[in-house]
Amino acid sequence: MEDKIAIPQNGNQFDISALNLYYGNFHALKQIDMKIEKNKITALIGPSGCGKSTFLKTLNRMNDLVENVRIEGTIRMDGRDIYRDMDSIELRHRVGMVFQQPNPFPKSVYDNVAYGPRIHGIRRKHQLDEIVERSLRQAAIWDELKDRLHKSAMGLSGGQQQRLCIARTLAVEPDIILMDEPTSALDPISTSKIEDLALELKKNYTIIIVTHNMQQAVRVSDDTAFFLLGEVVEKGNTEKLFSLPSDSRTEDYITGRFG
C-alpha cells in the first residue's frame, strides 16, 4: 500500500494506447487510445456488443481466461504495462471487479468478504474481523448485515448481494474498481443505493463503470466514453458529451436513434 501514497493525486490511472483485441478472427476492439483519470468515475456506454464489457475486462485481464483471445497494444497502469510488466494475479489484487449478476459465493456473508484477505494470507481472526467490518461499512451495508454475518449470502436480496460483492472487492484494498453493468439485474431502489455508493467510493478509488443506462452515466460519472462496433467514438467530460457531442454517431445514440 506504500506505493499508493507516492502516486500524485489526479494523475492518469490507466494509459491505454493502440489497443486491439481479437476473438479468433473477430476484431472486437479497434485501435483504442484512452486515458482514465484517478479518483474519477468513468462510464463506458454504447449499444450491446460494442465491446465496452470486453474493454473493461482487458483492464484486469479477465480476458486471459477466455480462449482464442489476442491482445495488441499497451495498457499502462501507473506507468507499468499490465500485460508485460505485471502478473494477472497481482494485477487483479489492485483492480477489483464487480459483475453484472451479483455473484456471492455460496458461503456466509463473513466468509465472502474475508475471502480476498484470506487468499492473500491474512489468517488472524481479529484482523479479518476488522477488514470485514470496514469493508461492509464502506459498502454501506454493515447495518443491514451485522446481525447475520454468519448466515449464507445466498439468502440476501439481489441489491444486498451486489453491495456485498462490492464489499468483497473492497476487502482486497484495490486502487481501481471495475463495474460491469452492476445494476442491470437490480430494482430501482437498489440501483440508486449502488449509485450513491459509487459516488462515495470515488473519493478513494478510481471507478470504471459499464452501463447501458444513459441516465446512470449522467448521474454518476465524471467522464464518459462512447463505444461503437469496437471503437471509441468519443470520450470526454460527461456533461459535455451528453450536451454537446462532437460526433454525430454519439448524438444519434444518446438521443435514442439507435441502440
Place this chain on the structure above:
Amino acid sequence: MNKNKEKSMFAKEYFWRSLMTAGGLFVILLTIVIGAFLVYKGSATFTVFGHSLWEFIGTAEWAPEDSMAGGGAVGSLIFLVGSLTTCLLALIIATPFSLGTAIFMTDISPKFGERFYRPVVEIFAGIPSVVYGWVGLTVLVPAIKTVFDRQVGHSVLAAGIVLAVMIFPTITSVSADAIRSVPQDCRMAAYGLGSTRWQAIYRVVIPAAKPGILSGVILGLARAFGEALAVAMVIGQTTALPTSIFSTTKTLTTEIAAQMGNAMEGGETKSALWSMALLLFLISLFFIFLIHHFSKQREYAAKQ
C-alpha cells in the same frame, strides 16, 4: 363427432393409462416384495433359531449348523468388518484420484476432458466386475505377493485396489457433474479477486460442490459394498478377522456367494446368509438416505 367413436377413444385412453399405471405399480410391488422376502427369510435367524441381534452383528464366531435344528453360532462380525475395511480402503484410494480427475476434466483441461476423458471414464463404469476381478487375480495378486514378499497375494489390499478401480469411474463422473454445475459466475468472482486457479478451485468450487461430491462418494461406496465376485476372487476367503491390510478375510457378499449354493434350504446356515443379505439391503437403504440428505443440502444451498 360420432358418439361411438368418442366412447372408444375414451376407452382406449383409460386402457393405456391403466397399463402405464400398472407399470408403475409393478415397480413398487417388486420393491416391496423384495424387501418383504428379505425380511421374512432374514429374520428366521432371530425368530426360528433364536439368535440375538448382537450375536449376529457383534460377535465373530461363525459356525452355523447346516440343519433345521440349528444350535450353531452365527456371529458375522468377520464379514461385516471385511466389507467395511475393503470398502473404506477402496474409498481412501479412489476418492483423491477421482476428485483430481474430476477437477482436471472440469477446470484444468475442460476441452480435452469433455470430449475425450469423460466418455472414457463413463465407459469404464460399465466394465463387468468379473473382468476386474479376473485381472485382479491374475495381475494384482501375484504383484502384491512379489512386491511385499508375502506368502499369498490375496488380501484386503488387493480387494481394496480392485474395488477402487471399479468405483473410480462412478465417483469421478458424479463429482465432475457436481463441480461443473457450480456457476461460472462463482469462478469469475474468485478470479476477479485475484485468486489463482488452485485457490478458486480449493476455496470456492470444491466447497460449493461438496454435497454433490459426497453423493458421488456414497454412490461409489454403495457399489463397492454390493460387489461380490470381484472381491471374492482376490480376498482369499478365510474366515478370520483381518489383522492388517495383507490379511485374507471374507466380506458379506463373498460369503453369501460362496455358501448359498451349498447350504440346506431352511437350515440355520441359509438363514444366517439371508440375514446377511437383509443387512446388505438395509445398508443400501442407508446409503440412499445419505444421498437424499446431501441432495437436500444442495437444494437448500441453491435456494438460500
Place this chain on the structure above:
Amino acid sequence: MKQKVRRSQRVDRGMTFVFYAVAFFFFALLFAFASKVILGGLAGATPEMFGFLRKGSIGNQLFNTVYLVFLSLLFSVPIGVSAGIYLAMYAKQGKATRFLCLCIETLSSLPSIVVGLFGYLVFLVFFGMGKSLMAGALSVSILTLPLITKTTEDAIKDLPPGYFQASMGVGATKWQSVFHVLLPACVPRIMTGVILAAGRGFGEAAALLYTTGSGSDLRWGNWDITSPTCPFNPFRPAETLSIQIWNLQTNGQDRDLANLASAVLMILVLVFSIAANALSRRISRKNSGEKS
C-alpha cells in the same frame, strides 16, 4: 504482499502439475487395463476356443450371454418404459409418486448378489423353475428395470413442453399425444438407456450365480424347443461368459480360456457403451442444432 502472490502462484503451478499427473496416471491405468484384457486375452487364444464345444470354448457361452440379455430386455423394456411414461405423464405430485421414485432408487442400488438370491428364491424355490436362462434373465431384468424407467422418464420430461401442448391443442387425447408425439421424439434416448442396460446385463455375474446354473452343452441344429440341449430353450441351464470366468477361476484351470472370455466380454461391453455414447452425443448435437 508480492511474496504472498508468488507463493500462491507456486502452489497453483504445483497443483496444476498434480492434476495433470493424476489424470494422466488414471488414463494410463485404464488404457493399460483395457489393452491387457483385450490383447492379452486374444493373444493366448487358440482357434478351438472360439468354437461351440461343450468344454474349452466360449461360443456357447457367448450365445447364452446374448440370448439371456435379449430375454431380460423382453421384460424390463416394456415394464420400464411404461413405468417411465407413468412417472412422466400420469403420476401426480404426492406421496405415492415419491414412494415410487424411492422404490426405483432402492432397486437400482440393490447389490446384484441380493437380486440373485431373490431370483433364486422366487423363480427356483417358489415357482420351481429350476436353474435356467429364464430365471437368470428375470433376475437381470430386475437389475436393469430402474435404469430403463429412469431414462424413459427423463427423456419425456426433458422434451420441450411445447410438444405436448401442441398435440393437446389440436384435440388429441393424452395417450395419443404420448404415443404419437412424445414417445417417437424420445426413442433415441430410450434406446441409449436400453443399450446401457444391455451392457450391464452382459457383464452380470452375481445375480446369475444361483439362477442360471452352468450348462454349456448345446446341440446346434436341435430345434426341439423343450429339449435341454436346444440353444433356444429358455428353460435350460446356461453358462454365460461372466459365469464362465467365475467358474474357471474357482476351478483354477485354463487361464487362457478365462482370459479370452474376459476379452470377449470386455469387447462386447465396450462396443455397447461406445454405441450408447455415440448415440447420446448425436442426440445432444441434434438438439442443440435445433435450438440455434
